Amino acid sequence: MRVLICPDKFAGTLSAPEVAEAIVAGWSKPGDDLVRRPLSDGGPGFIEVLAGALGGRRVPVPTVDPLGRPVEGEILLSGATAYVESALACGLHLLSPDERDPNSASSYGLGLLLLAAVEAGASEIVIGLGGSAVNDAGAGMLAALGAPPVDVAGYALPYGGAYLNAAAALGGVPRLRDVSLVAATDVDNPLTGLQGASNVFGPQKGASREDVYRLDAALEQFADVLEKAFDVSDLKNTPGGGAAGGIGAALIALGGRVVSGIGLVSTAIGLDREFDAADLVITGEGSFDHQSLRGKVVAGIAGAARDRGLPCIVVAGRNETGYREAAAAGVTETYSLTEHFGSTETAMKEPARGLRELASRISEQWSRV
The missing domain is CATH 3.40.50.10350 (Glycerate kinase; domain 1)
Known part of the structure; x- marks a missing residue:
């Protein structure tokens, strides 16, 4: 058999x-x-599995974890495509149980990985999403790319999803050099609402019920900012937008397309x-x-x-x-x-x-x- x-x-x-x-x-x-x-569905192990199937070159990249502490990440370069695993910088496994707090956890480290892929000359970046400790809708990632969320006075907001209720605009333009983006997601949840990032995944990241309400409202606010900044619509309800604490929504706003992580990996191998x-x-x-x-x-x-x-x-x-x-x-x-x-x-x-x-x-x- x-x-x-x-x-x-x-x-x-x-x-x-x-x-x-x-x-x-x-x-x-x-x-x-x-x-x-x-296999991997886009979460932890995404690069390991793809490297075994595609070969390519694994490039070490210094980055930071959800609390801003230095960690060693990597990207996989295969032809003109770079593969990035968000969990290497945003993963829940990087934090001890008592450190988990989606109110302040940031996706900034993922932005550093994306910058490394851009600097490596990639024309397409495939980002595996899953297993994250963050709930900031990619705000930290955008900050690392040069487009931090700012308040009505133009001041950059603190890192973390809870502060996005004060977001009024982005303070710059993401430095992506027209690279095309692909979000390989492990879920199809939208950004907000009962099936959104905060309600469904927030508790396992350390969010209390009060935190969930606060974070969901903050992501609603930030979605409006992203829609205005990138001229997109209905970002709150797009399937896959809630992946990795809403990083999916930020990638969609940046023009990225959403694909099934397991589908992408299955095809590759x-x-x-x-x-x-x-x-x-x-x-x-x-x-x-x-x-x-x-x-x-x-x-x-x-x-x-x-x-x-x-x-x-x-x-x-x-x-x-x-x-x-x-x-x-x-x-x-x-x-x-x-x-x-x-x-x-x-x-x-x-x-x-x-x-x-x-x-x-x-x-x-x-x-x-």
Whole structure:
């Protein structure tokens, strides 16, 4: 049997290649053909996965984290295209739990990565969006590019989403040299509203309910500023605008087009060919929940498997998705580390062992050998 193994990362524990390796290591049927294709939907691991598929040149770039502290980032150059991973500068994993505060977290570091891509001579920049700690609608990114949000008196605002309620204009023009932008998103949420960046993703970044109301109103205000500055409309409701704390909306305002992150990566690594040859598909991620079915890796893989009539198994750190909802998305069966171990703590400490053990069970149940 030919088994296509194409997981996302398990955030905070294993990278996508490590997840795939653990599943292969645990597979107990030596006669099966195991094909590893680790994936990213635009979030953490975006450059690692694309570099493995495209080759190209990985260029180190000094940047800053959401709190302005120095971190080492990188860009991937492949021909005239530069690939940038927003999580390298804006990622939630860069902050400890008690540091998470979307009121003040900034996307400034992403702007530094974009500047490096421009200076490297790229004519197109593809920005992977996902796993962010910010909720500033790209305001920090724009500041790094030379267009900081300013108040009615013309003074630059402090960094962070909460201060955008005082935004009146941009204090400059972004230094992008007519480079075309592509936003590779892991979600299709709009910028504002009940399904927007603040309401859906703010709490996991440290926002209280009061913070969520404040941030959503601030992004409403900043959306008006962006619409006026770049002559665009309906920025608050455009699908994908809420990606990475609203960075998607800023990229759309800059003329960027939105694409599915999992779709872009799948095309880059030739995943369609692997689907056509597969008998069974295994995918997964750290938390399989309602967000998973809105443009993330699992949704893309399960949908592709369903369209070809292939069984699709999801392995996850934890499973918070109902059976009917998962089945409608194309998921045949779900296994979770927390259920396997009976403990979230053990699942976090020993994910590789758990995946090996689950893979052994799955191979016994599904292999034709």
